[in-house]
Amino acid sequence: MMNQALEYVPAPTWTADDDGSVDWVNSRFTACFGQADAVPAQWTQAVHPADTSVAEAAWRQAVASGEPLQVTVRLLVSGGLYRWFRCSARCHVQDGRRRWVGLHIDIDQIRRETELRQASLERMQLERERLRAMFAELPVAVTVYRGREHRIELMNRASIDLLEGRNLEGRTLSEAFPEVVEQGLVAMLDRVLETGETVQQREFPIRFDRSGNGHLELGCFDFSLQLLRDADGTPAGVLSCAVDVTAQVRSRSDLERLAAERAAVLEQLNVGIITTDEQGRIDFVNQRAYELHGVARLDVSPEDYAAAYALLREDDTPYPSEQLPLARAVMHDEHVIDARWKIRRPDGSVITVQGNARPIFDESGTKLGAVLTVHEPHDDLRA
Template sequence: MNIDFLELAEASPNPYVLMNRELRLVWMNRAYCAVTMRAREDIIDRKMFDAFPADPDSESFRQLRESLDHVLETGEPDEIALIRYDIARPDGGMESRYWSATHTPLHGPDGKPDYILQHTVDVTELQELRRLRDEVGVMRRAGAIQERNRNLERESQRLLEFFQQAPGFVAVLGGPTHVFQMANASYLRLVGREDIVGKTVEDALPEVVAQGFIATLDRVYESGQAYIGRREPVLLDGDHDPAHSRRVLNFIFQPISDGDGTVTGIIVQGYDVTEEVEYEGRQELLIQELNHRVKNTLAVVQSIAQQTFRNVPDSASAMATFKARLHALGAAHGLLTESSWSPASVREILDLTVAASFGPLDGRVLLDGPHFLLNPEVALALTMIVHELTTNAIKYGALSDDAGRVQVGWSVNAGDDCDVLSLTWRERGGPPVASAPREGFGTRLIRTGITSKRGTKVDLRFEPEGVVCALEVMLESGANHEPNAESPISSPIMPG
């Protein structure tokens, strides 16, 4: 789960303000602006005591200054249970206000506080009630406030821990020059640097300027539109050795907006997918090598067959049939190679096998069925069966004249423990079928059916109107419907 912690803090009903070591206000949430009656643009980048002036000799000034100095000097949190600190009203007058404040240090790479997160609670109403209640009641309320502050401090610490421990890399950039305000451990490991907070991207990562990333950040900042990078290569210097300086990343540049929609910064979040891309490249290379070897093997088998039957009388017809079967098997391997030996579509198998044997037969063969994927083993078996059916149809059946037609329909039904693929090859309009021919290798191959762990059924009938072959294959549960596929359609086979 990706959590936008900056947006979470912005939406919090509790007032938060972040100041640097110079006590300059670098960020505050909407609740803080509301409780102090100030607009963000009026106080951002101003020092605390300039934005909210107080008499340097007053108790208010002393309490706040000592608490902030304590955090900077010791690196430890500090609390002010109750402080009177008057603030200006929008009409220019001053208003007496009472506060309870918690100051939490945010440490930099050197272990020293770089920022102070102030959580402040307006307790003016409680102070007014104090005048009306006895001392016991006041102490009880003060104790409750301090407990609340402790809980809020723990909440802030948990948010920072979530940020640091996020599995993906995350960084927060501020302002139009893209200054690193925060970066988690994964981001620092990615860029191979530790000292980037407080620097601009251009200064911290100079090698990315020429790669176009600064220009992309500028467009996001100016337009307010997020940029999503998918498998984008980046070269990072850092402390990487040359073999690991090139990374491939999925990431997003997400603009950060204040209450009025003005972009104030950018969140960079993403994942390093270098190993995944390299694995896919190796896998593709291996598949291409497999395809090359299969083709070479088929060529060797064909050559052996030609040499073996060269002097055998009347073997030309058998040799032609053998070559056609090798060609169909090679085409099926090519189809599976194109999809990296992932499941292949029933429609693609039929298109490839029939068109490879007969070329364009507009309107002669009609396909009707849903988009469905078969695993490579089943796909190869179906290719060989369809090849035998089409070969018989062109020699003796519906495709042996100009009038015959072939209809191929299939459907997939989910069973209790498996899916059932039903496919029917039906020939009509060709020469009448007198009787079943002598059973040869092709017929036996068809009747053997499709290899499946759960079994297959074949019903091959030589009806007078034409051959009908009905296949029923039991597949593993979870039908492999193609993603974003349209509803079942009917279309004639086209060439190629």
């Protein structure tokens, strides 16, 4: 009666004694493993050699304890191939004799899909570690964002240092820095994923919580965003390479402010001021110097001073540029005091002027340029 009922079980089913000797199988069993005369004397004989010890140990444990058998092994099926099965069996007492009813569930496809997923995960992890090793010591902040939600998959050392030691891998950009959503960064990442376009920014200003204490500070970054693709070409994420240029931007801003302050002060003087860079090229002419010369030409080299500003000796002969006070100061580090020369202005008038020139050095002794002060001899030089 029991065998008749087991015939309708929709899986390979068998019965056996305590020694594992198979004495009955259903039609599903013969369809899967072969004709009845090909059925092994013991169910473990169909197990893959690599799995035999596992199957036999599980069977001995079940027989000894009377507890159900549960083991996953490969079994030889029709056609000479091995497939993965979950094998289970329960003990029943019939006519005072113990008998086992076994069932084989084919899990080969599930098992192989699991193995493929695991292999894929292992390859991804290997690739992640390879990328981490590749980017680890780069002097730029490298971050890999994965998927449409821009989840931070990888940060190199420079990127972590940028955030004062915080590693935010596993969090989305919006979770890590909600304040940047409205500042355009998330939209840039979206654009890269959608179009494949590389985005580059110079001195991009962004307010963000650098240390995670809730305090937003302004940073400026040079960065590029590039599309990352999976092996099949599907857009997978975005690679960000960034350099923090906040200090440089602030320094330049400070220099520009100082230059503006210097220009404002020098414009108020009653004496003409002309300055040069370390190469002697004129980089500043104040209002009074412009009034004296009638021109204010910048980026003029020492060899062109005389021609650019129509400078003459006191005897009205051309003044050799290399002998001019400003040229001597910048080219030979001379301090020239109370020199006199003439200027022929664009309107044709000629005036005599007097001036001093000297080189300019910083605290370390590096020459920064030179400065010329010029005035008409009768000028009241009081500010």
